[in-house]
Amino acid sequence: MTRRRRYSNRTLFRRLFAEARPERGRLLALLVVEVMATPIVLLNPVPLKIAVDSVIGSHPLPGILDALVPGDSKLGILLFAAAFQLAVVLAAQLQEAAWYVLQTATGERLTLAFRARLFNHVQRLSLSFHDRRGTADSIYRIQYDAESVQQVSEASLPVVSSVLTLVGALYVTLLLDWKLAVVAFAVVPILFVVIRGYEKRIRPRYSVLKEIQSSALGVVQEVLTTVRVVKAFGREGREHDRFVRRSSEGVRARVRLAFAEGGFGLLVNLTTGLGMAAVLYLGVRGVQSGELTVGELLIVMNYLIQLYGPLETISEKVADLQSALAGAERSFELIDESPEVLDRPHARRLRRARGEIEFRDVSFSYDRVHPVLEHISLRIDPGIRVGIAGPTGAGKSTLVSLPMRLYDPTAGEIRLDGIDLRDYRVADLRQQFAIVLQEPVLFSTTVAENIAYSDPDVDRTKVVEAARSANAHDFVMGLPEGYDTLVGERGMLLSGGERQRIALARAFVKDAPILILDEPTSAVDMGTETVIMEAMERLMRGRTTLMIAHRVSTLDICDARVELDHGRVVEAAGLAEPLSTGG
DSSP states (O other): OOOOOOOOHHHHHHHHHHHHGGGHHHHHHHHHHHHTHHHHHHHTTHHHHHIIIIIISOOOOOHHHHTTSSSSOHHHHHHHHHHHHHHHHHHHHHHHHHHHHHHHHHHHHHHHHHHHHHHHHHHHSOHHHHHHHOSHHHHHHHHTGGGHHHHHHHHHHHHHHHHHHHHHHHHHHHHHOHHHHHHHHTHHHHHHHHHHHHHHHHHHHHHHHHHHHHHHHHHHHHHHHTHHHHHHTTOHHHHHHHHHHHHHHHHHHHHHHHHHHHHHHHHHHHHHHHHHHHHHHHHHHHHHTTSSOHHHHHHHHHHHHHHHHHHHHHHHHHHHHHHHHHHHHHHHHHHTOOOSSOOOTTOBOOSOOOOOEEEEEEEEESSSSSEEEEEEEEEEOTTOEEEEEOOTTSSHHHHHHGGGTSSOOSEEEEEETTEEGGGBOHHHHHTTEEEEOSSOOOOSSBHHHHHTTTOTTOOHHHHHHHHHHTTOHHHHHTSTTGGGOBOOGGGTTSOHHHHHHHHHHHHHHHTOSEEEEESTTTTSOHHHHHHHHHHHHHHHTTSEEEEEOSSGGGGGGOSEEEEEETTEEEEEESOBOOOOTTO
């Protein structure tokens, strides 16, 4: 496992705010709506004080309220207090509804943008990254960890309003009785120390939990993409046990987190409870001594609840925030992975290559330790059909991957039309290649869309023409909806030979000057192979072709032949001599 990057809270917040910048208008509106909760909360105990002191008791209304109440009757004051209470409740509900709708809309937009960025970046990472990491972990980060940008906003904004409410409640309490305010506020520093210690310990645990959940998702992804093999070997029970075992690790990690969160909540509530008890004791003694009225004690206690409420909100959001930051850390870790295959500054544009390929003392290793190719020197003239043979593991597929810059050589260089591949723009370079694999890759869409994959805007007549050239038109027309028939996931509603002919038709549509054929007939019967070979001969005309095959007879249509063994060329026939590596 690669060593994980660690990011400070400051770095994560800075980068998350940068991701949220396009939605700053909505976030500002959301913050305004969130802050509106503060005056509503501060007004909440006022009706109770009026009822107790001015209806049950005989204290006059404060000056500003006295002007709003018609008459001096206690009934009028009581009706005013009741209406005031209703207005506060209504305002609170409207504020909550507005916050929820705005938060949902803003959060979903943030998540979509961040998720799309992750997906776009992952597609552009080098194949070596995907070979190393697999797909399940990237899927988890895109689908679940990307939600961190929304979760951080959901956890952070209530903290802002809670701090404002805390300040407001403290100020009002100071005005009523500064001694009680000091006693009440004495627990705040203790709580912040507790919160700080807790958040340092909890985020690594959330990171571990997410890694375990990602691993469990990997089991699901692996089994469902190889379900035919699982069924053929009758290993459903074993795979079920493997999934449950991985998922159980996640359950145990989540339960440990629940214990930690529960202990933290208990500590927070005990601390605030201690403050409440101290204020209640001193407040009652103040009423008994005549320093406070009963209504003032009630409003102090109510404000004390409002004072501790934000502290409890902050403490509750700590766990959510640390979970979100753990997800953000994993997301940025993925974003910070750099593609190994990059455009050089001022890379050349390339419209259409002639197709001359030259390997100059090329060596390659996936892990920089175990060589796969060693000192390969070959020169392939434009339009030449080259057959590549050799035992399994000889490096054949790696050899044909290098000209497309799916990987870069660890030593030596490869030239196209006399220019180092690394001097071309990667996107332009890959437009020069069409590829047909041993296991054809189709997408879960229609036949026509699969054929036109390289150019979605291509005219339907060209799609049909390509299908005819690939000997696919007749069977396509026999499908339920012809070219608009859905092929199923990975094309599994078609036979192997049918999928291969669709892949050939896709190569015809691309019309690239260089063709890569990686054992395209190894998985079909002899009759289907004849049909495919006929189509391949048409496809190869006028194109530089690199064709891999296990059966030597399949390579009889080639002009030249290269044989590999243990990553070295042991025979090369029919090729031009390599140029000097000094030029």
